[in-house]
Amino acid sequence: xxxxxxxxxxxxxxxxxxxxxxxxxxxxxxxxxxxxxxxxxxxxxxxxxxxxxxxxxxxxxxxxxxxxxxxxxxxxxxxxxxxxxxxxxxxxxxxxxxxxxxxxxxxxxxxxxxxxxxxxxxxxxxxxxxxxxxxxxxxxxxxxxxxxxxxxxxxxx
Numbered sequence: 001x002x003x004x005x006x007x008x009x010x011x012x013x014x015x016x017x018x019x020x021x022x023x024x025x026x027x028x029x030x031x032x033x034x035x036x037x038x039x040x041x042x043x044x045x046x047x048x049x050x051x052x053x054x055x056x057x058x059x060x061x062x063x064x065x066x067x068x069x070x071x072x073x074x075x076x077x078x079x080x081x082x083x084x085x086x087x088x089x090x091x092x093x094x095x096x097x098x099x100x101x102x103x104x105x106x107x108x109x110x111x112x113x114x115x116x117x118x119x120x121x122x123x124x125x126x127x128x129x130x131x132x133x134x135x136x137x138x139x140x141x142x143x144x145x146x147x148x149x150x151x152x153x154x155x156x157x
Contacts (some may be wrong), residue, residue, distance in 0.1 A: 015071075038072045039068065040075075041067070041071040042067035042068035042071045043064065044068075046060055103115065
């Protein structure tokens with residue numbers, strides 16, 4: 001009886017893990033297929049609704065127009081948000097430069113050179129992070145590649 005219960009639990013666990021991996025790959029595929037134009041997004045949304053709701057031609061036309069208007073508004077909103085991010089970034093750069101000038105005016109020349117090297121080290125570390133789109137996978141790869149995580153018998157023949 002115990003074996004039957006344990007087997008059933010293991011089977012349920014494997015089935016759940018399989019479904020979650022399948023959903024994750026579907027999400028990744030969907031994210032890679034980026035639809036750029038509002039017309040394409042409106043057509044895709046309308047087709048999806050037609051498939052689910054079995055729309056008449058008149059309804060399809062009306063819903064397409066509604067979806068098109070929404071897609072155009074969303075595109076404008078995304079563009080506006082991007083411009084705002086760029087402005088904030090510029091403001092931050094100005095603030096950092098101003099702050100660095102003030103800090104350097106307080107430090108001695110030796111401290112200034114050390115401060116500059118510390119800043120460069122942080123910048124290099126940040127650039128290394130930005131080169132990979134997914135920090136988690138990069139960290140996992142780094143951990144896997146480190147000598148302490150490799151098995152002792154793993155050597156080239």
